[in-house]
Amino acid sequence: MATVDLSSAGARTRSRRATSEFDGRGPQTPSATRPFRYRRVTAAGDLLTGAVAAVVAVLLSWSRPDAAAALAAMAVAWPLVLTVKTGRADRLFGVKNTYSDVLRALTAVVAVLAVAGAVLSIRLLGTPFLAAAAILAGGSITVRLLVQRKLRRLRTLGRATRRTLLVGPASGIVATMDRFARDGEHPLSVVAACVEDDGTQPPAAVPVVGTIVRGIPGHDDVLRDEEIVHAVRLAAQRVRARTVCVTPGSEFSGERLRALSWMLGDIGIDLVTDLGLSDVAEHRMGLGSMGSSVLLHVKQVRPTGLRLVAKVATDRVLAALMLLLLAPLLLTIGLAVKLTDSGPALYRQVRVGRDGLYFTMMKFRTMYVDADQRRAELLDAADGDGPMFKMRHDPRITRIGRLLRKYSLDELPQLINVLRGDMSLVGPRPALPEEVATYDGTARRRLAAIPGMTGLWQVSGRSNLTWSETVRLDLRYVDNWSYGEDVRLLGRTAGAVVRSTGAY
Incomplete structure (x- = not known):
C-alpha cells in the first residue's frame, strides 16, 4: 500500500x-532582505505617468476647457485602463508583454475618447492629444522596462x-x-x-x-x-x-x-x-480547451510570407545604408590590413547557409596568409569543446587582426553577403562545412534559418560559450523567431561589441 x-x-x-x-x-x-514589490512600483509609475500627461494636456489645451477636461480624464483613467488590459505586472512572473499591453490600453483609450468627442462635439485631435498619448505610452513602457531590468538583476543575485x-x-x-x-x-x-x-x-x-x-x-x-x-x-x-x-x-x-x-x-x-x-518563447504558446480538457499549443514561427518579406527587406535596406555610411571606414581598414601583412585585404571562406546551401562569406583578413595550412598543427591546443575551432591565443592572428576581432570590425564585409541574400543581419552563426559534417539531428536544426552577422550567440558571450551553449542559443533563436526579437538583438549587439566580451 x-x-x-x-x-x-x-x-x-x-x-x-x-x-x-x-x-x-x-x-x-x-536573513530576510527588503522585497522588491514590482507590482506596486509599476502601478506607481503608471500613476505618475498619468499625472504628468494630465498636466501637459491641460497646459496645452488651456484655451479649450472642454478638451482640457476630456484629455485630463483620459490621463487620470490611464492606470485603471492598464490594469483592465493586464498592463500591470504578474505577481509571479513579473512584467510581461511590455509593449503589447501598453499599446492595447492606448488603443482602448483613444477609441473611447474618439466616441466621446464625437458625441459631445469636442475636437480632441491635435497637439495636446498627441503629446498626452505619447507621454502615456512612452512613460508606461519606460516604467516596465526599468522594472524588468531591476527584476532580472535581483533574480540573477537570487x-x-x-x-x-x-x-x-x-x-x-x-x-x-x-x-x-x-x-x-x-x-x-x-x-x-x-x-x-x-x-x-x-x-x-x-x-x-x-x-x-x-x-x-x-x-x-x-x-x-x-x-x-x-x-x-x-x-x-x-x-x-x-x-x-x-x-x-x-x-x-x-x-x-x-x-x-x-x-x-x-x-x-x-x-x-x-x-x-x-527555450519556447511565450508568443509561441497558446492555451485552448477541448471540452473539459486544457490544451497547450506550441506554434511554429519560421518566417514565411509577409514576415519573411519584412525580414529580407529590412536586411537589404539596412545593409545598403551601412555600407554607404561606413565606406570610408571600410577603405581605411582594408588599407591597414594590406600594409600590415602581404596578402589580400579580404578573406573569403565557404560557409553553410540556410537549408545546407553553400555560400562564400567575406571578412577582413585577420590572420597570416598561411593560416589555413597551419590549422592542423594547432588542433590539440584548441580551446573549444565541440566542432568549432577556437583558440584564445592563436599565433596565426596578425597585430591588426587582434584589434579588428576585439571590436568585430573584421565582420563588416559580411554586409555584402547580407545585401546578396546569403546572410541576414540577425541569425545563427554561419558554420563551416567540416563543422556541419559532425552535426547530429539537433544541431542541424540551426540550418533552418539564414545565418546572421549577429545573434543570441554574439550578445551572450561569443567565443566564451561552450559548443552546447552555442547550439542551444541558436536553436532558441530559430524556434522562437520574431521580427521584434531581431530588432532587440540588433540593439544589444552594439553593447556587446563595445564590451568585446568573448571576442578573440
Missing part, C-alpha cells in the same frame, strides 16, 4: 500568508524570488533544477522537494521534506487522492513555501492536480507545473 512519509514537524506547522510578494531570500540567503517546493519523481526534480540553474534568472527559489518514490535515488542538491511512495498499479489499496494532496500541503507549510512546482513525470495530473490547486489556493500558495519544455 502506498504511504506518505513526512516529519511530524511538518504536520505541526501552521499556514501563514506572507504580507509581501517576496520574502527576498534566495536559496543561500538565511533575490526577489519565491520560496518553492518541487513535487515529483526524483528524476523530474533533478531535471527541473538543472533547467532552473542553467537559466540563471527566474522567479522560483527551490528550498525543498517532496519526492514521489519511484525507486531512484532522491536528489542530493535540495532537502527532501516529504516522500510519497507510489501505489502499485492494478491494486485497490492505492493511496487516496486526499492523502497525497494533504502530504504536499504539509511539506509546503513546513518549509514556508510560497509556490509549489509539479515536475515532469509526477502523478499529479487530472483531478488530483485540480484538487491540489484548490487546497493550495485556500492557504495562499501558488501552483505551477513544469511541462519539461525549454
Whole structure:
C-alpha cells in the first residue's frame, strides 16, 4: 500500500500568508532582505505617468476647457485602463508583454475618447492629444522596462524570488533544477522537494521534506487522492513555501492536480507545473480547451510570407545604408590590413547557409596568409569543446587582426553577403562545412534559418560559450523567431561589441 512519509514537524506547522510578494531570500540567503514589490512600483509609475500627461494636456489645451477636461480624464483613467488590459505586472512572473499591453490600453483609450468627442462635439485631435498619448505610452513602457531590468538583476543575485517546493519523481526534480540553474534568472527559489518514490535515488542538491511512495498499479489499496494532496500541503507549510512546482513525470495530473490547486489556493500558495519544455518563447504558446480538457499549443514561427518579406527587406535596406555610411571606414581598414601583412585585404571562406546551401562569406583578413595550412598543427591546443575551432591565443592572428576581432570590425564585409541574400543581419552563426559534417539531428536544426552577422550567440558571450551553449542559443533563436526579437538583438549587439566580451 502506498504511504506518505513526512516529519511530524511538518504536520505541526501552521499556514501563514506572507504580507509581501517576496520574502527576498534566495536559496543561500538565511536573513530576510527588503522585497522588491514590482507590482506596486509599476502601478506607481503608471500613476505618475498619468499625472504628468494630465498636466501637459491641460497646459496645452488651456484655451479649450472642454478638451482640457476630456484629455485630463483620459490621463487620470490611464492606470485603471492598464490594469483592465493586464498592463500591470504578474505577481509571479513579473512584467510581461511590455509593449503589447501598453499599446492595447492606448488603443482602448483613444477609441473611447474618439466616441466621446464625437458625441459631445469636442475636437480632441491635435497637439495636446498627441503629446498626452505619447507621454502615456512612452512613460508606461519606460516604467516596465526599468522594472524588468531591476527584476532580472535581483533574480540573477537570487533575490526577489519565491520560496518553492518541487513535487515529483526524483528524476523530474533533478531535471527541473538543472533547467532552473542553467537559466540563471527566474522567479522560483527551490528550498525543498517532496519526492514521489519511484525507486531512484532522491536528489542530493535540495532537502527532501516529504516522500510519497507510489501505489502499485492494478491494486485497490492505492493511496487516496486526499492523502497525497494533504502530504504536499504539509511539506509546503513546513518549509514556508510560497509556490509549489509539479515536475515532469509526477502523478499529479487530472483531478488530483485540480484538487491540489484548490487546497493550495485556500492557504495562499501558488501552483505551477513544469511541462519539461525549454527555450519556447511565450508568443509561441497558446492555451485552448477541448471540452473539459486544457490544451497547450506550441506554434511554429519560421518566417514565411509577409514576415519573411519584412525580414529580407529590412536586411537589404539596412545593409545598403551601412555600407554607404561606413565606406570610408571600410577603405581605411582594408588599407591597414594590406600594409600590415602581404596578402589580400579580404578573406573569403565557404560557409553553410540556410537549408545546407553553400555560400562564400567575406571578412577582413585577420590572420597570416598561411593560416589555413597551419590549422592542423594547432588542433590539440584548441580551446573549444565541440566542432568549432577556437583558440584564445592563436599565433596565426596578425597585430591588426587582434584589434579588428576585439571590436568585430573584421565582420563588416559580411554586409555584402547580407545585401546578396546569403546572410541576414540577425541569425545563427554561419558554420563551416567540416563543422556541419559532425552535426547530429539537433544541431542541424540551426540550418533552418539564414545565418546572421549577429545573434543570441554574439550578445551572450561569443567565443566564451561552450559548443552546447552555442547550439542551444541558436536553436532558441530559430524556434522562437520574431521580427521584434531581431530588432532587440540588433540593439544589444552594439553593447556587446563595445564590451568585446568573448571576442578573440
